[in-house]
Amino acid sequence: xxxxxxxxxxxxxxxxxxxxxxxxxxxxxxxxxxxxxxxxxxxxxxxxxxxxxxxxxxxxxxxxxxxxxxxxxxxxxxxxxxxxxxxxxxxxxxxxxxxxxxxxxxxxxxxxxxxxxxxxxxxxxxxxxxxxxxxxxxxxxxxxxxxxxxxxxxxxxxxxxxxxxxxxxxxxxxxxxxxxxxxxxxxxxxxxxxxxxxxxxxxxxxxxxxxxxxxxxxxxxxxxxxxxxxxxxxxxxxxxxxxxxxxxxxxxxxxxxxxxxxxxxxxxxxxxxxxxxxxxxxxxxxxxxxxxxxxxxxxxxxxxxxxxxxxxxxxxxxxxxxxxxxxxxxxxxxxxxxxxxxxxxxxxxxxxxxxxxxxxxxxxxxxxxxxxxxxxxxxxxxxxxxxxxxxxxxxxxxxxxxxxxxxxxxxxxxxxxxxxxxxxxxxxxxxxxxxxxxxxxxxxxxxxxxxxxxxxxxxxxxxxxxxxxxxxxxxxxxxxxxxxxxxxxxxxx
Amino acid sequence: xxxxxxxxxxxxxxxxxxxxxxxxxxxxxxxxxxxxxxxxxxxxxxxxxxxxxxxxxxxxxxxxxxxxxxxxxxxxxxxxxxxxxxxxxxxxxxxxxxxxxxxxxxxxxxxxxxxxxxxxxxxxxxxxxxxxxxxxxxxxxxxxxxxxxxxxxxxxxxxxxxxxxxxxxxxxxxxxxxxxxxxxxxxxxxxxxxxxxxxxxxxxxxxxxxxxxxxxxxxxxxxxxxxxxxxxxxxxxxxxxxxxxxxxxxxxxxxxxxxxxxxxxxxxxxxxxxxxxxxxxxxxxxxxxxxxxxxxxxxxxxxxxxxxxxxxxxxxxxxxxxxxxxxxxxxxxxxxxxxxxxxxxxxxxxxxxxxxxxxxxxxxxxxxxxxxxxxxxxxxxxxxxxxxxxxxxxxxxxxxxxxxxxxxxxxxxxxxxxxxxxxxxxxxxxxxxxxxxxxxxxxxxxxxxxxxxxxxxxxxxxxxxxxxxxxxxxxxxxxxxxx
Numbered sequence: 001x002x003x004x005x006x007x008x009x010x011x012x013x014x015x016x017x018x019x020x021x022x023x024x025x026x027x028x029x030x031x032x033x034x035x036x037x038x039x040x041x042x043x044x045x046x047x048x049x050x051x052x053x054x055x056x057x058x059x060x061x062x063x064x065x066x067x068x069x070x071x072x073x074x075x076x077x078x079x080x081x082x083x084x085x086x087x088x089x090x091x092x093x094x095x096x097x098x099x100x101x102x103x104x105x106x107x108x109x110x111x112x113x114x115x116x117x118x119x120x121x122x123x124x125x126x127x128x129x130x131x132x133x134x135x136x137x138x139x140x141x142x143x144x145x146x147x148x149x150x151x152x153x154x155x156x157x158x159x160x161x162x163x164x165x166x167x168x169x170x171x172x173x174x175x176x177x178x179x180x181x182x183x184x185x186x187x188x189x190x191x192x193x194x195x196x197x198x199x200x201x202x203x204x205x206x207x208x209x210x211x212x213x214x215x216x217x218x219x220x221x222x223x224x225x226x227x228x229x230x231x232x233x234x235x236x237x238x239x240x241x242x243x244x245x246x247x248x249x250x251x252x253x254x255x256x257x258x259x260x261x262x263x264x265x266x267x268x269x270x271x272x273x274x275x276x277x278x279x280x281x282x283x284x285x286x287x288x289x290x291x292x293x294x295x296x297x298x299x300x301x302x303x304x305x306x307x308x309x310x311x312x313x314x315x316x317x318x319x320x321x322x323x324x325x326x327x328x329x330x331x332x333x334x335x336x337x338x339x340x341x342x343x344x345x346x347x348x349x350x351x352x353x354x355x356x357x358x359x360x361x362x363x364x365x366x367x368x369x370x371x372x373x374x375x376x377x378x379x380x381x382x383x384x385x386x387x388x389x390x391x392x393x394x395x396x397x398x399x400x401x402x403x404x405x406x407x408x409x410x411x412x413x414x415x416x417x418x419x420x421x422x423x424x425x426x427x428x429x430x431x432x433x434x435x436x437x438x439x440x441x442x443x444x445x446x447x448x449x450x451x452x453x454x455x456x457x458x459x460x461x462x463x464x465x466x467x468x469x470x471x472x473x474x475x476x477x478x479x480x481x482x483x484x485x486x487x488x489x490x491x492x493x
Numbered sequence: 494x495x496x497x498x499x500x501x502x503x504x505x506x507x508x509x510x511x512x513x514x515x516x517x518x519x520x521x522x523x524x525x526x527x528x529x530x531x532x533x534x535x536x537x538x539x540x541x542x543x544x545x546x547x548x549x550x551x552x553x554x555x556x557x558x559x560x561x562x563x564x565x566x567x568x569x570x571x572x573x574x575x576x577x578x579x580x581x582x583x584x585x586x587x588x589x590x591x592x593x594x595x596x597x598x599x600x601x602x603x604x605x606x607x608x609x610x611x612x613x614x615x616x617x618x619x620x621x622x623x624x625x626x627x628x629x630x631x632x633x634x635x636x637x638x639x640x641x642x643x644x645x646x647x648x649x650x651x652x653x654x655x656x657x658x659x660x661x662x663x664x665x666x667x668x669x670x671x672x673x674x675x676x677x678x679x680x681x682x683x684x685x686x687x688x689x690x691x692x693x694x695x696x697x698x699x700x701x702x703x704x705x706x707x708x709x710x711x712x713x714x715x716x717x718x719x720x721x722x723x724x725x726x727x728x729x730x731x732x733x734x735x736x737x738x739x740x741x742x743x744x745x746x747x748x749x750x751x752x753x754x755x756x757x758x759x760x761x762x763x764x765x766x767x768x769x770x771x772x773x774x775x776x777x778x779x780x781x782x783x784x785x786x787x788x789x790x791x792x793x794x795x796x797x798x799x800x801x802x803x804x805x806x807x808x809x810x811x812x813x814x815x816x817x818x819x820x821x822x823x824x825x826x827x828x829x830x831x832x833x834x835x836x837x838x839x840x841x842x843x844x845x846x847x848x849x850x851x852x853x854x855x856x857x858x859x860x861x862x863x864x865x866x867x868x869x870x871x872x873x874x875x876x877x878x879x880x881x882x883x884x885x886x887x888x889x890x891x892x893x894x895x896x897x898x899x900x901x902x903x904x905x906x907x908x909x910x911x912x913x914x915x916x917x918x919x920x921x922x923x924x925x926x927x928x929x930x931x932x933x934x935x936x937x938x939x940x941x942x943x944x945x946x947x948x949x950x951x952x953x954x955x956x957x958x959x960x961x962x963x964x965x966x967x968x969x970x971x972x973x974x975x976x
Contacts, residue, residue, distance in 0.1 A: 027861070071959065072884075072958060072959045072962065073959055074888075075887075075888075075891065112857075140878065141878040145877070145879050147877070148868075148877065151920070152924055155925040156924050156925060166925070167914070170917060171914065171917075174877075174910055174913055178906040178910055179906070181890070182890075182894075182903065185890060185891050189894060189895055
């Protein structure tokens with residue numbers, strides 16, 4: 001504890017406490033107060049997380065800012081927190097997006113404002129908990145608990161088919177989580193501990209590793225989501241309110257990939273190598289096939305949702321190449337996809353708030369009435385197609401580089417996304433933004449206001465910064481990535 | 494030492510019995526529907542019982558009446574929780590019963606009497622005493638279900654409850670007589686010793702055991718002996734349902750512990766297999782049938798069947814960890830059930846029972862706070878952290894994994910996933926749907942406060958479950974190891 005106070009605990013609990021305060025403001029008569037407290041909470045949440053970055057020691061792969069207290073002695077469970085380079089960046093990303101979502105929902109959400117804002121703040125704290133926990137049960141508690149606010153967000157503020165989507169989202173994730181719980185119990189009886197770091201040292205026979213890997217796969221692949229278990233995502237995205245989609249795309253999906261990095265790969269390294277072929281195949285199917293599916297979508301949100309699955313395929317591909325390029329590329333892709341997908345959902349939200357349609361055919365010629373918006377949208381669309389200079393390029397390029405080193409055809413298949421990604425994103429962009437003004441709705445559009453400009457601008461800066469100068473991110477990652485590769489190279493049989 | 498002083502481990506029971514008499518007599522002189530005096534006297538009795546139980550606590554185990562009655566940490570803990578559950582049940586049901594004209598002296602007397610039965614069950618160390626405790630409890634409950642004389646449904650369910658309960662008692666007695674025939678004793682410790690020395694005919698014992706388990710299964714309400722549960726839960730006035738569904742499960746847990754574990758532990762291979770069948774069937778039937786229910790009391794009935802199945806998973810593990818996890822499960826279950834039924838009674842008004850699932854529609858718009866409490870309770874029943882229900886399931890599963898019941902745990906996980914669906918449906922109705930009536934909710938302040946405390950306790954014990962777990966482990970350890 002360098003700061004004299006438990007920094008990580010504050011990062012987790014501060015947003016949750018503020019969430020409680022927001023809830024206490026009661027009904028919609030106090031909506032302005034609720035918004036203000038929520039903004040304050042999100043802002044403070046980001047500010048208290050910043051010292052993590054400045055105080056982080058880039059040289060070591062050891063866990064930092066560690067807090068360790070007994071929690072449930074019956075099962076040797078501890079309140080055990082700590083960050084390494086990987087979790088640090090994800091925590092910052094999460095705090096940043098909480099702030100964005102609070103600002104983005106400022107006027108748009110009119111009913112049950114306090115509950116909306118509180119759900120996001122509480123979820124933000126819980127997701128921080130997921131990234132920071134070093135005790136498997138603590139992780140599991142945060143992991144499951146974050147489903148509850150998301151379930152409410154989709155179900156209460158979502159679109160027409162929201163109930164179906166919310167239930168599907170919850171049950172899909174719960175199924176995976178329960179299998180993970182079984183794996184954690186097994187590991188507990190093998191090692192007598194719930195500490196994740198102890199698991200890294202635990203020798204395990206091959207068949208046990210395979211079963212454990214499959215259990216973790218079920219939990220994390222649903223969240224990523226990987227190819228055969230991805231079907232909840234388009235439903236959830238389409239029905240979720242804008243803020244929900246943003247958090248879902250920017251943060252929730254990363255939680256799945258983070259699970260692979262923190263649990264499945266280092267705990268079962270031999271099984272990871274054994275099953276890497278399957279994982280790579282599933283990732284490539286996601287990249288290519290889902291990319292093609294995205295091309296045919298007529299609903300903008302669905303299109304970006306499928307594009308998310310395709311881009312997350314890059315992340316899992318990079319992870320299972322087992323080299324530094326792939327791994328670091330995957331991590332940068334996670335950060336970048338957070339910014340880009342989040343931004344795209346916000347852009348769609350801006351249009352939806354005005355026209356109340358997500359269908360591409362209902363638009364056309366938006367550039368004529370919303371030029372500033374069109375410019376921002378252009379930047380994010382380019383980033384989504386992986387244009388050099390934007391954040392989308394860095395990660396994808398590194399992953400493809402890593403793939404070439406393993407197998408040329410992996411790289412070839414992955415590189416097709418550069419074509420498909422550009423095709424579906426830019427084609428959508430063209431149909432929505434360019435051309436003559438399509439109808440009266442578009443004619444009466446007004447351009448984005450100051451609040452929306454602020455949100456867009458901060459995201460645009462982030463996208464360009466990561467694209468042009470990724471060093472501040474990658475230097476944080478280096479030590480942790482190398483450590484992970486060392487764990488992966490060491491057989492545990 | 495005088496004779497009276499030697500009775501100190503049973504002071505609470507003696508005190509309670511005296512107070513039941515006092516309350517019944519005093520009630521004759523209390524005018525009006527509210528019975529504030531006798532109601533408060535009842536609550537004071539419960540408080541007195543808790544003080545006596547705490548005050549007469551000894552480190553170690555005290556036996557009484559030639560070893561027929563036992564006072565150990567487990568009995569003290571379970572009794573204290575029983576008082577708490579009954580006391581909460583009285584707060585929840587008071588206004589509900591007053592508007593229905595059922596808040597009578599008999600109600601208070603029978604409640605306390607059934608609690609006396611539970612206390613005897615919890616402390617019994619002899620098969621006959623166990624049986625007497627069970628019957629005191631059950632007969633009082635039969636009468637309470639029938640208290641609403643002008644309701645055909647209530648009378649029907651009382652009749653069902655009585656007939657099936659009597660049959661279960663018959664099973665139990667038959668099983669007990671077999672065990673007596675095999676071992677020559679009714680004393681829990683003697684039976685255990687005789688079997689351990691191999692002086693009994695195992696065939697005969699297992700024959701008796703099968704009847705005992707069947708009788709227990711009836712009383713616990715686990716499948717395939719569960720048929721009475723939904724009808725009785727549904728038909729009885731909600732206050733009685735709450736009583737049937739909560740505290741007796743603690744006593745039933747003690748019953749299982751005393752019979753199966755303390756006396757018939759050497760036959761574990763046999764009963765653990767029987768319990769496994771019961772557990773799997775209960776989890777399957779309970780969770781799957783609950784999905785089809787439109788009445789929330791019936792839904793809770795099936796959910797109870799499932800929960801008892803989960804609890805049995807802990808018992809059948811046959812280890813100290815298993816028993817303490819089952820105890821933790823029973824306690825968690827009682828806490829959640831109290832909250833759930835308390836909520837139903839809170840939302841009920843004169844001439845209106847909030848017992849349809851649809852009555853919860855749009856609760857979030859009518860009262861966000863109550864909806865939030867119900868949300869916590871539902872997620873707890875579904876076993877989602879950070880609530881106590883999660884740790885209950887976690888502890889039970891961990892005990893089963895430890896003893897190698899992997900298939901059972903996978904099945905249990907699967908059924909808890911199915912179970913999550915119908916709890917989520919309640920959350921869905923409260924949060925996602927529009928309310929059917931916009932009539933303003935008139936809430937009893939004391940009930941609303943208690944529901945809130947109850948819901949928050951479920952959450953708080955979910956965040957900090959350690960102390961309760963330690964208490965359960967210590968109780969079970971003391972009862973079994975120092976035996």
